[in-house]
Amino acid sequence: MTQLADLDTPAALLDAPRLDRAIGRMQQRMDTLGVALRPHVKTAKCLEVARRQRAAGARGITVSTLKEAQEFFAAGFDDITYAVGLAPQRIGAAFDLVRRGCRLKVVVDSLAAAAALAEAARREDASEGLRPEVLVEIDTDGHRAGVAPEAPLLIEIGRMLGDAGLLAGVMTHCGASYECRGAAALEAMAEQERARCVRAAERLREAGLPCPIVSVGSTPTALFARSLPGVTEVRAGVYVFYDLVMAGLGVCAPEDIALSILSTVIGHQPDRGWVLTDGGWMAMSRDRGTQAQALDQGYGLVCDEAGGVLEGWIVNQANQEHGIVEHRGGPAAAGDVQRRFPIGTRLRVLPNHACATAAQHADYAVVEGQAVKARWPRFSGW
Ligand SMILES: Cc1ncc(COP(=O)(O)O)c(C=O)c1O
Known part of the structure; x- marks a missing residue:
């Protein structure tokens, strides 16, 4: 499997x-x-x-x-x-x-x-x-x-x-x-x-x-x-x-969100406290729905590979194929990003708006723990 x-x-x-x-x-x-x-x-x-x-x-x-x-x-x-x-x-x-x-x-x-x-x-x-x-x-x-x-x-x-x-x-x-x-x-x-x-x-x-x-x-x-x-x-x-906008409204907790984007760490800018990933806005969408809420989650809230929320870490900036993960507290709070997130580390990112993020993808990898149970296709177009 x-x-x-x-x-x-x-x-x-x-x-x-x-x-x-x-x-x-x-x-x-x-x-x-x-x-x-x-x-x-x-x-x-x-x-x-x-x-x-x-x-x-x-x-x-x-x-x-x-x-x-x-x-x-x-x-x-x-x-x-x-x-x-x-x-x-x-x-x-x-x-x-x-x-x-x-x-x-x-x-x-x-x-x-x-x-x-x-x-x-x-x-x-x-x-x-x-x-x-x-x-x-x-x-x-x-x-x-x-x-x-x-x-x-x-x-x-x-x-x-x-x-x-x-x-x-x-x-x-x-x-x-x-x-x-x-x-x-x-x-x-x-x-x-x-x-x-x-x-x-x-x-x-x-x-x-x-x-x-x-x-x-x-x-x-x-x-x-x-x-x-x-x-x-x-x-x-x-x-x-669910998604982060719903979590911001108090409709669910981040731990209830079923959709996430699996990304890989591809680089760092240690002085800025940046972790670069391959999950840019093409993977996350450009939706910034939490910007208008009390807690702005950037382009998404970062979790470890198993789905546990990494408190304070968000995709704060996004280029087409690069995500820039930062700690809310800035470089001082980020610490040694190379040690904490070595190249190749896999992260899950929870989306602001599930409809928009899902629309960036052709299918879902359906997971239960570490096992990928199925690939489910999704439609697009009009
Ligand atoms: C006409 C209509 N009905 C129902 C819904 C479902 O709303 P929600 O996604 O908040 O459950 C939407 C969402 O945009 C909608 O446009």
Whole structure:
């Protein structure tokens, strides 16, 4: 069997026990709250990971590209929500998935997009085609897309979709949860996400329109919600690996993070306290998500080869193929870096943003202790 020591670097490692614990924790939480979990598979973009989520009880998946939808559908996942506003040129591909038997849900937040879908549905009807279900995106936090829950536009979009037999419900993603500080703020944001999305659903129903699906979710709000009355499903994604941004929010500990980048020490600048590795930004991504948090983790938090956090050591700078590992306390705190990290030393680096770091790699080396159990491929592209 392959061992960690046999792997070339940089390599994306997936710690199998941590992955399973993360999947179990979120599923148990959703079971307790009485809602379905529809994981966002854009973090891992990996069939094996999604199969583990499904085996643990997840119902359906969420995707961020139609490429993911096509890949997962081909592998037997047939209940898919494409949770990015549907661009006009993708309507044909969406209908094609439905025609092939996929229970596809798509998202709109404008009359123009709703009208284009209604028009496509009318054309399909002429040739006895099926149609995707449509969710109206609700803006519950001013963060990104969506219609305000109280806006007259919500009912106008609902009517247009309803008349075409397309309306299936509402969805929201509370991205502002990533800016919350402290448990109380996260709990309040989770309740805001729930209440505003449920309110939008009630308005549609009061207007005589169908709204069976009420879909909310981000990892922080999913884990901090106290109760979810009115919600039918939660879409959480990054929980499957966690990352340093989640650790900075208090959603997990660094020791829960399942994804890390195995790197090799290739040089030193002893006077500056620098350790050079082959894990630059091509391996870590350029994401600096912890920069805005209380503890800036640079390009990643350094661990030993077995995954134990090396307190104070971070990838503080990154070139394309060079990582510069430094101690937070500067050269004085770093000590004799050549002795501590000889050339050839292997390190694991925990990422700021798992989705971005994973996207730099073609596959995962799935590890349990020192053993590499499998290589799991991941998708990329659109
Ligand atoms: C629309 C949508 N739903 C759900 C999620 C999952 O959020 P998280 O990764 O915080 O769990 C995302 C993440 O970006 C998203 O964009």
